[in-house]
Amino acid sequence: MLAIPKFPEEFRKLCREELHTSHTSGILPGYVQANLLILPAEEAEDFRDLCFRNPVACPLLAHTVGDPNTLSNSAIIKEGTFDIRADFPKYNIYEKGSLVEQKLNCRDEWGAGYVGFLIGCSYSFERALSQAGLPPRNVVEKKNVAMFKTSKMLDPAGIFIECPYVVSMRPYKTQDLPKVREITREFRLTHGEPIDWGYDGAERLGIEDLQSPEYGDSITIADDEIPVFWACGVTPQLAVETVGHLINGPVIGHTPGHMLVCDIKDENICN
C-alpha cells in the first residue's frame, strides 16, 4: 500500500496516475472532499441552474470552464494541478440513467462541451461536530449515514422537475440541537444547518419509517434523542438519475466514497 502524501496536489497526482484507486475516507483530514457530476453541454446548463436555485441541497463548489482542467473557482483547487477526468480515484459511468461501468478515468467519455461539477459534502461539518464533542452516531458506530428520500421537492430548473430532496439523518438530544445547528450553519458551502428536525419534521418531510433509510445504514435513535435532517449530496445525483433517460451521451459521477481531495480546507468553506 502506498503512503498517503501530505498535500492534496500530490494525492490527486497519485489518483491521476492510477496508483490510488480505493476510497478516500480518512484521507488528508481537514481538506474538503468533493462529489462529482459530469454532464453534456445541454443538460449542464439546466444542472447549473438547479444548483443555483437549490444551494442547500446542491452546494456547487465549482464547475469546469471550457476544458477539464480549469475551474470557475480557483480557491477550491490551484490552477494547473487538476484534471477532472482522472483526479478522482474511481468513476461511475452512466448511460440513460443506468450504471454501465466503473473506470479509473473518464477521458474517453468526456465529450465536447462537457461540464464537470464539484459538489460539497457533509464530511466537513461532521468533523466540526466531532471536534465540538457532538460526534455523529454514524461516525461513532463507523456506519454509513442514514439517508432518506423526502416529499420535499427541489425548485425545478429546465429538465430537472419533480426532483426530491434526499436528507441525511443524525440523532441528537433536544438540548444539543441549538449547538448542532450553530456549528453546521457555518458550513454554508456544504449543506449548512439542518433543514428540519424532530418527529414532526420527519412527518413534514414525508419520511414514514426512520428505521428504513433508502440509502446508507439504519441508525438507532435513543428515547431521549430526536432525528435531525440535513440536505444530502445524494440529492443532485438522484436528480440526474431521474432524468437520465432524457440525456444523450454518457453521464459521469464519482464512485461512492471515492471523492476528490481539494486544496481548500474545511474552515475555509465557511463564508
Place this chain on the structure above:
Amino acid sequence: MLAIPKFPEEFRKLCREELHTSHTSGILPGYVQANLLILPAEEAEDFRDLCFRNPVACPLLAHTVGDPNTLSNSAIIKEGTFDIRADFPKYNIYEKGSLVEQKLNCRDEWGAGYVGFLIGCSYSFERALSQAGLPPRNVVEKKNVAMFKTSKMLDPAGIFIECPYVVSMRPYKTQDLPKVREITREFRLTHGEPIDWGYDGAERLGIEDLQSPEYGDSITIADDEIPVFWACGVTPQLAVETVGHLINGPVIGHTPGHMLVCDIKDENICN
C-alpha cells in the same frame, strides 16, 4: 401631480424629498423595482442566511454594508445616489410583528447595526411575458396577482424556522408552459422560472382552494388553462412577520406597491 423624471436617480431624489409619495406601478418601465426589509443586526445575519439558502423565494439583489447609503452590489444602484431610509415612496414600520405606522422615511427607526435588504420582484418577468405575447391575466385584468401560502417550507436559517413559501399564480394554457418557463427562467435574480404548475402542482404545494388566495385578487382559470406557480416576494415578508415577536426594535418594510426604482434594467438581472 409632478412629472416623472427620466432616470431612476432623479426619481429616487423626488422620493427622498418626499415629493413622490404614492405607488410605483408603471413608473420608469424597464428599470428593476425592489422590495425592502430592514432588520436589526442580530436578525439581519439570520435573514442574510435565509436568502442565501432560499434564493428562489428570497432573491436578494443587494444589502446595505455599514451605512444606509452603501450597497453590497453597486450595479443595482450607483454609489452616492442612495439612502435606503428615504428613497422608497413610503415605509411600513413594524413592532413585534405588527404594523404600527406608515412614514415617508425611516431615519428615526434606523438603528446602529441595522441592515437593509433589497429583494427582487416579479414585475421584471411580467413585462417579459407581456412582450412575448403571453401577458399575465392579472396584468390584462388590471388586478393584483393571486398569492397563496403553501405547505412547502423554506430551508430554515437561525430564527427563521417553519417559514412557508408564498407563491403567485398565473393561469396559462398547457401548450404555452414551456415558453412561459423559458422566458421567466432567465430572471434568475428575481424568482426565475415557476416552482410548480398544474392541479397536481397545487396539491403538492398544499393549496386547497385556487379561488381563495391569501393575498391579492382572485383570478379565473379557464377550462383549457392550468395554474402556474412562482415563488413570491411576500415569502420573506411573511418570514419576518412569523418571527416578529422575537425581534427587539423596529422592523421596516416598504408599503406594498411603493417600491424602490433601481438603476439596473430588467434585462441586466438575467445572469
